[in-house]
Amino acid sequence: MDSLQLILDTLSQWTIHFVILLIILWAYYKKVPMYESFVTGAKEGFSVAITIIPYLVAILFVIKMFVASGAFEDIKLVMGWGMDQIGLGGYRESLDLLPLALTRPLTGSGARGVLLEVFDEHGPDSFLGNTASLMMGSTETTFYIITVYFGSIQVKKIRHTLPACLIADVVGIFTAIFLGYLLFG
Amino acid sequence: MLNKVWFWLLLIGIVYGFGKASVNTFSGLSAKGSEESAAVEGAEKEASTSDRDHRNLQEMGRDINEAAFDAAEVSVEICIGLIGIMALWLGLLNIARDAGLVDALARMLMPLMRWLFPDVPDGHPAQGAMLMNISANILGLENAATPFGLKAMQELQTLNNEKDTATNSMAMFLAINTSNVTIVPFGIIGYRVLSGSENPTAPVFGIILTTMVTTIVAVFAVRLLSKLPRYAISKSDKLQKSTSGEGE
Numbered sequence: 001m002d003s004l005q006l007i008l009d010t011l012s013q014w015t016i017h018f019v020i021l022l023i024i025l026w027a028y029y030k031k032v033p034m035y036e037s038f039v040t041g042a043k044e045g046f047s048v049a050i051t052i053i054p055y056l057v058a059i060l061f062v063i064k065m066f067v068a069s070g071a072f073e074d075i076k077l078v079m080g081w082g083m084d085q086i087g088l089g090g091y092r093e094s095l096d097l098l099p100l101a102l103t104r105p106l107t108g109s110g111a112r113g114v115l116l117e118v119f120d121e122h123g124p125d126s127f128l129g130n131t132a133s134l135m136m137g138s139t140e141t142t143f144y145i146i147t148v149y150f151g152s153i154q155v156k157k158i159r160h161t162l163p164a165c166l167i168a169d170v171v172g173i174f175t176a177i178f179l180g181y182l183l184f185g
Numbered sequence: 186m187l188n189k190v191w192f193w194l195l196l197i198g199i200v201y202g203f204g205k206a207s208v209n210t211f212s213g214l215s216a217k218g219s220e221e222s223a224a225v226e227g228a229e230k231e232a233s234t235s236d237r238d239h240r241n242l243q244e245m246g247r248d249i250n251e252a253a254f255d256a257a258e259v260s261v262e263i264c265i266g267l268i269g270i271m272a273l274w275l276g277l278l279n280i281a282r283d284a285g286l287v288d289a290l291a292r293m294l295m296p297l298m299r300w301l302f303p304d305v306p307d308g309h310p311a312q313g314a315m316l317m318n319i320s321a322n323i324l325g326l327e328n329a330a331t332p333f334g335l336k337a338m339q340e341l342q343t344l345n346n347e348k349d350t351a352t353n354s355m356a357m358f359l360a361i362n363t364s365n366v367t368i369v370p371f372g373i374i375g376y377r378v379l380s381g382s383e384n385p386t387a388p389v390f391g392i393i394l395t396t397m398v399t400t401i402v403a404v405f406a407v408r409l410l411s412k413l414p415r416y417a418i419s420k421s422d423k424l425q426k427s428t429s430g431e432g433e
Contacts, residue, residue, distance in 0.1 A: 064255060120380065136373055146359055148335070158351045
């Protein structure tokens, strides 16, 4: 187990280097003027990063205020009561994952905090710990990505992007819970 | 949609926070919570309420305030931090493109790309950037994925006739991106190790399975939703455009 972890860790540390190595070796073989090519590409980085700022401020502002209001905690209580009423009380345990499911599309760092809290409270190898890992691994910070990506090209009418991404997120969360019960329940 | 989400999150955040703190303050919960937590008052009941917050009006106001200004600061920090990383990866991407590496990759995955992004012509730079972004995501290289993704969006924008409106290809790209295709979820494994897991790689299989489901759902959701009239590229814009085009 330790050695597997070591291999995976080493792999993750060296993936980027190998990608870079592949690029420069290929470029060398093709006789590309690498330094100049790099600088030409790198110049674009500045403008793109700066363009995003207003979009990011707008979205992080509302998300952080919403999270600070503590509404998440109360949603969980209400849903727990609701599940008891319709006779699904047996699956109530999965409600402990609700804060993760709700924070995940909004904020990456927030979700990471929630995940570590679940690990801390229930243990990473428990049903909840494993299912939380599934959930965390199979969804993304949808709002953040949409904001940054569309912000960088100043697109304001995003049409069906958000509903489509949210549908995928919801399906992902329920699939994670389903597989969680199947594999670790 | 984003407008509505923005409004409601903000409204709920402020009103709910205020309402909750008011209840806490005037029902005396905030005082109770802090003073009686040590008192003997039925251990079970105490445990069930211990994770509920009893912030009073002042505390809640301060927290929400802090959150707002924190958000503004963090956004700029993120973007400033991004400048260097963007420059680094866009530089490398440019070398890869000049060397023809990106084209080679694009040629290999041509049929798939053609099916996913029918609006993007073969050999367009958007294809290469999108491929690099998706590959970086699959390998879990988050730092590398964002620059490629932003580059891809810029390239997709060059194919866009309505500059403030998303194209089908953009929506598809974002959906694939946020569905988080993964093969090796390094991040999660890391957190599990950090928390002293006995079997940190246990959820890997499940994660791969789940991301496959979400990616497929995302692709089909984009396809189906794009056909709904309410998500059509708005008519007024088109009319304006065509009339202005005639004027010229």
